[in-house]
Amino acid sequence: MNNQIENIKKNSKLMNKILVFVMSIILIAAVALIIITIDLSIRYHQDKTLGNLLPYFSFNGKTINNQETFLSHLPSIISTLCWIVLIEIVLFKLTRVFSTINTENTPFSTKVLNHLKQIFIILLISSFLPNVIESLLVMNLMVIGDTSLVNGGSLIVALITFSLVKIFDYGVSLQIENDQTL
Secondary structure (H helix, E strand, O other): OHHHHHHHHHHHHHHHHHHHHHHHHHHHHHHHHHHHHHHHHHHHHHHOOOOOOOOOOEEOOEEOOOHHHHHHHHHHHHHHHHHHHHHHHHHHHHHHHHHHHHHHOOOOOHHHHHHHHHHHHHHHHHOOHHHHHHHHHHHHHOOOOOOOOOOHHHHHHHHHHHHHHHHHHHHHHHHHHHHHHO
């Protein structure tokens, strides 16, 4: 039994390190995207044209070479940044899950369950919020864009997470029952 607990602790520490590394990479990418967006915005407002300034910059596989193209990508860029923030929050909550597992010696605790419920809510929000923001920006900037209000992939991940929450809820009740009988 002690060997299993040590294994759980070792694996949760490893997962924490991996998640912190992934969070760092995503954060660096987000900062780079913000810097590029600010730079493009400043250049757009100074010259009203980006044709000669950044001939090789591209976003989503399309070269940004004039003001209309830049404006048409702005909602996508802001939506992507919103999505990155939400994913960073999910990854942070996952680090809290593994830290809790490490301190409580069991994955089936109410603290872990609460973290998983919060992750589900954030994932559910991430399946709608970035797309709604992008749609609103497309309408306000009067640019042509193809947006939907729901990100199907994020919604599926949220539903899978909800299933895991229900499984962990049952596991917590079994853990409490087991602890009370001993």
